[in-house]
Amino acid sequence: MDKKSLFEILLDSSSNDAEKDDAVIELGINFQDEETVDFLIKVSNDSNFDEMIVASCGESLGQIWLRTQRIDYEKLTCLRGIALSEALSLIKAKRPDWYKTYLDLYPKS
Numbered sequence: 001m002d003k004k005s006l007f008e009i010l011l012d013s014s015s016n017d018a019e020k021d022d023a024v025i026e027l028g029i030n031f032q033d034e035e036t037v038d039f040l041i042k043v044s045n046d047s048n049f050d051e052m053i054v055a056s057c058g059e060s061l062g063q064i065w066l067r068t069q070r071i072d073y074e075k076l077t078c079l080r081g082i083a084l085s086e087a088l089s090l091i092k093a094k095r096p097d098w099y100k101t102y103l104d105l106y107p108k109s
Helices: 004-010 017-030 034-045 051-068 081-096 096-107
Strands: none
Touching: 004 017, 004 034, 017 051, 034 051, 034 081, 051 081, 081 096
16 A cells, blocks of 8 residues: 555544554555654654554654664654654664663653
């Protein structure tokens, strides 16, 4: 499925949570561009989304950064709650150097 269709699923109030979660996961697997990263951050911070979807956003973002071998610490700090926990969990496991840098840059996080 193309990126625009996946975005539309997430924005469509008639889509159920399972469809939205699948869309987030597919975005994380198939798209690594900044538009996708920004969109996932926006979704993760939207209180209208279920916690499962928010967690998947964090995981998808972590996977994107790991796959591209580029992390944006400023964008990482935009994540909150379970989304941040999921992203940091992946980063800590796969790139402990990035995790240490994050802790050094944002020690009270």
